[in-house]
Amino acid sequence: QLQLQESGPGLVQSSETLSITCTVSGGSISSDGYFWGWIRQPPGKGLEWMGSVYYSGSAYYNPSLRSGIIIFVDTSKNLFSLKVSSVTAADTAVYYCARLPAKSYFYYMDVWGKGTTVTVSS
Amino acid sequence: ETVLTQSPGTLSLSPGERATLSCRASQSVSSSYLAWYQQKPGQAPRLLFYGASSRATGIPDRFSGSGSGTDFTLTITRLEPEDFAVYYCQQYGSSPITFGQGTRLEIK
Numbered sequence: 268q269l270q271l272q273e274s275g276p277g278l279v280q281s282s283e284t285l286s287i288t289c290t291v292s293g294g295s296i297s298s299d300g301y302f303w304g305w306i307r308q309p310p311g312k313g314l315e316w317m318g319s320v321y322y323s324g325s326a327y328y329n330p331s332l333r334s335g336i337i338i339f340v341d342t343s344k345n346l347f348s349l350k351v352s353s354v355t356a357a358d359t360a361v362y363y364c365a366r367l368p369a370k371s372y373f374y375y376m377d378v379w380g381k382g383t384t385v386t387v388s389s
Numbered sequence: 390e391t392v393l394t395q396s397p398g399t400l401s402l403s404p405g406e407r408a409t410l411s412c413r414a415s416q417s418v419s420s421s422y423l424a425w426y427q428q429k430p431g432q433a434p435r436l437l438f439y440g441a442s443s444r445a446t447g448i449p450d451r452f453s454g455s456g457s458g459t460d461f462t463l464t465i466t467r468l469e470p471e472d473f474a475v476y477y478c479q480q481y482g483s484s485p486i487t488f489g490q491g492t493r494l495e496i497k
Contacts, residue, residue, distance in 0.1 A: 314426075314434065314477055316486040329485040331390060363433055373481045375424035377445065379433035 269294040271364050271380035281389045285351040289364030289380055296345050297322040302367040304376060305338060305349045307360040315360075319372040320347055327372035359387045391416050391480050393489035401497040408465040410492045412478035417458045419482030425454055425463045428491075429474045437476075438463070470496075 275287040289303070296303065304319040318328035320338040328336055335352035351358055361384050365376035392415040402408055412423065421441040426434035436445040438454035441461055453464045465472055473496050478489040 313490045314479070314488040316488070319486075327484070331485055371481075373422075373484055373486050375422075375436060375439045375479060375481055376434075377436050377439075379435075382433050 269366065269378050271366065271378060273362060273364050273380045273383035275362060275383040275385050277384065278386050278388055279354055281355055281387055282353055285349075285354050285358060285385060285387075287349045287362050287364075287383060287385070288346050289348070290344075290346045292345070296340060296347060297342050300368065300370055302369065302372055302374065303340070303347045304365050304367050306363045306365060306376070308363070308382075309357075309360045317349065319367055319374075321372075354387045356387050356389065358385070360385060390485060391418065391483055391487050393478050393480055393487055395476075395478060395489035395492045397492060398490075399493045399495060401495050402468055403497045404468050404470055406468050408463075408468055408472070408494055410463040410465075410476055410494070412456075412461040412463070412489050414459045414461075414480060416483075418461075418480045421457050422480060422482035423454075423456065423461050424479045424481065426477045426479065427472075427474050428477065434477060465494075468494075 270292045272290045279285045302319045305317040318338045320326040326338045337350045340347045361382040363382045364380045366378040367374040394413045396411045423441045424439045425437040428434045442454045451466045475491045
């Protein structure tokens with residue numbers, strides 16, 4: 268059974284770079300027909316899609332978000348990662364990784380990680 | 390960007406009752422690319438429906454999804470105690486992927 272597990276720093280200082288990893292187990296990140304995505308949820312608020320990536324490394328980002336977001340894949344380790352530069356308090360959220368079961372950056376998410384909480388401290 | 394508006398914001402019902410949740414899009418959702426998720430406190434969202442009405446694996450048949458164009462509905466007949474949660478709709482017919490703000494289904 269496919270499982271996703273996020274790992275992040277918990278606390279990051281304002282203006283620094285946030286890095287979170289999603290490790291995929293029970294399946295290969297290189298499987299054809301799947302994209303992988305990051306979604307975040309600020310405390311007490313709704314869900315926001317950040318971007319999606321294919322195992323080839325090609326990614327698409329939410330144009331409504333500010334620049335400084337990068338999603339990349341490491342097929343040798345079966346994981347994908349999110350980097351957010353110059354974080355502010357607005358980046359405080361639970362970050363989820365998820366699988367998108369389609370040949371498109373824009374799809375629904377059928378498998379989710381449990382999420383990792385990130386707090387930006389000033 | 391397609392804005393999704395869910396109503397009501399909070400729905401208070403008793404177990405055994407019927408729940409009807411609405412999701413309205415600011416523009417037509419291409420190919421009914423609309424999904425529904427359930428989220429309980431401290432948990433990740435769980436996929437309920439995709440393609441507006443296709444039930445995800447393991448979802449009980451008391452849940453149903455319907456709609457097209459700009460108006461979509463999630464219906465839960467005979468509410469069970471475990472159904473009380475927050476429900477989100479999501480569109481994936483156009484970029485960017487967007488979610489509704491959620492409907493909280495609470496026990497009356």
